[in-house]
């Protein structure tokens with residue numbers, strides 16, 4: 219997995235609440251058997267018209283936000299389905315960090331598995347960053363994971379909270395499966411215990 | 426004496442493999458359901474890392490999202506991408522030794538319908554699937570939730586998940602509901618009350634007489650939409666209704682093992698005095714048949730109500746409401762029952778079970794679908810379809826003018842050819858009314874199967890109680 223440490227980049231404002239995963243990546247793009255190449259379909263229905271031409275008003279189609287690496291959005295971002303295609307599409311587009319007052323659970327989880335940092339900040343802070351992001355041009359926002367801060371282009375600093383284990387994994391780019399396989403002894407002994415306590419989960423259809 | 430625990434606490438405690446100092450846990454997963462859309466990259470990941478599936482016998486795979494629901498599929502899937510995804514699932518299942526129900530197998534169906542149907546879903550177990558509506562299985566007192574593809578790979582490789590414990594939330598629906606009010610109305614009313622983020626960070630336990638009185642089908646409908654309330658999972662304590670449903674299912678325990686299991690399952694309830702972080706109480710008597718007006722499942726109104734004004738809302742929601750009404754083509758103040766529809770979709774993992782089809786048949790029997798309305802019924806599984814045919818339900822529906830389709834997700838998310846055209850308005854028994862969910866520009870009103878049936882007959886959103 220890609221590491222995430224600090225990032226200074228263009229941030230795109232998306233002042234919508236309840237941005238759902240169908241909006242982030244609609245279902246017609248879920249038919250792929252790969253993880254890559256979804257960036258062009260990110261926010262497809264807002265980003266393109268019926269004929270597939272870019273909608274010039276949509277933020278990610280405007281300069282300089284076509285090169286955005288940070289997204290600032292309203293509350294409950296990423297609600298809806300569990301599709302990991304949503305973070306895959308964001309990442310493929312170039313977004314490495316999403317800032318919002320709150321996130322839907324599964325989406326939040328999925329971000330970490332893909333080297334994307336979801337940052338939760340209070341509504342007011344998000345509002346300020348949203349405004350800052352709207353300036354475009356040289357207004358770059360800095361996200362510092364080791365320090366757990368986001369700084370606006372004007373130097374205003376906001377501190378965010380993050381689970382220490384997730385922070386560690388993101389900083390080191392650790393692979394979850396590899397980590398878990400180091401605990402294989404614990405899994406083995408759990409299974410032995412469970413075979414005694416809940417045998418029907420092991421040979422359910424046997425008499 | 427140990428501390429009183431909630432149902433969630435008990436299932437959680439029984440599945441902790443390892444707990445780190447910071448509270449991050451490794452949780453054991455008993456059952457894993459896999460479908461074609463969220464799994465190919467996970468299997469590919471295993472192959473690339475040279476890993477195997479730890480317990481193939483704990484996983485079952487079925488294609489559902491992409492499959493066409495007309496007879497064409499008997500000769501293969503036409504759309505190339507869909508076909509490749511389904512074939513990939515089949516190949517992966519074979520390669521890794523996973524039980525697989527093929528497209529035309531009678532046991533095929535929506536993953537959350539076939540899990541319980543085949544007895545894979547058992548009380549007190551942990552269940553995951555790369556699909557947010559995994560919450561459905563919580564109806565059996567199983568801890569069940571959706572995961573992303575990376576986690577699918579993690580479960581395949583290790584039979585565990587890295588998790589932090591959620592908070593406990595209790596939603597109690599007291600008393601009983603009136604005629605024409607169904608499990609779908611209950612679950613929509615709850616979301617209307619708590620909002621789509623109301624359950625975020627929590628596992629909801631549904632309790633109260635109105636929940637107890639529901640059949641397993643109804644309980645699955647309630648838990649199915651826990652995710653729409655933002656919760657990680659929904660739970661209902663198992664009871665005789667649960668055991669009755671499960672007994673004799675192909676993968677349920679049998680004989681002495683069944684007795685042993687039931688004795689344990691009876692302990693799966695929240696202890697007296699157990700602590701919930703959040704409690705919501707709703708009076709069953711006050712729930713009316715409901716329908717959504719907007720593009721979020723929390724946009725709920727009784728069928729007797731009117732389209733709201735953006736000014737009724739505060740903060741960022743006001744703008745969202747404006748946008749939603751614009752998308753839905755609705756004018757504030759319009760009575761809900763004056764809204765005309767073009768399409769009726771009955772199906773999905775929320776309402777594609779036999780009881781749902783019976784409710785539809787009861788309303789449409791001897792009546793006709795309004796001219797110009799396209800009405801389709803998509804059973805949740807091959808077995809539901811067969812049962813509906815045996816019970817004569819299929820005949821009633823066909824005679825009334827419904828299309829009687831083959832099982833799958835269909836127009837719930839419109840990945841297959843079943844889609845709305847731009848501007849088309851649909852009365853749908855599914856679970857999401859997001860923009861474009863049922864087809865680009867399509868407008869979705871969520872409601873119960875009985876209400877959908879009523880809408881099919883009159884061609885507009887209708888209070889089903891008038892047709893009862």
Ligand code: SF4
Pocket residue numbers: 489490535536537556558773774775833834837838855856
């Ligand atoms: S029926 Fe709809 S909600 Fe259920 S699994 Fe299929 S697509 Fe998802």
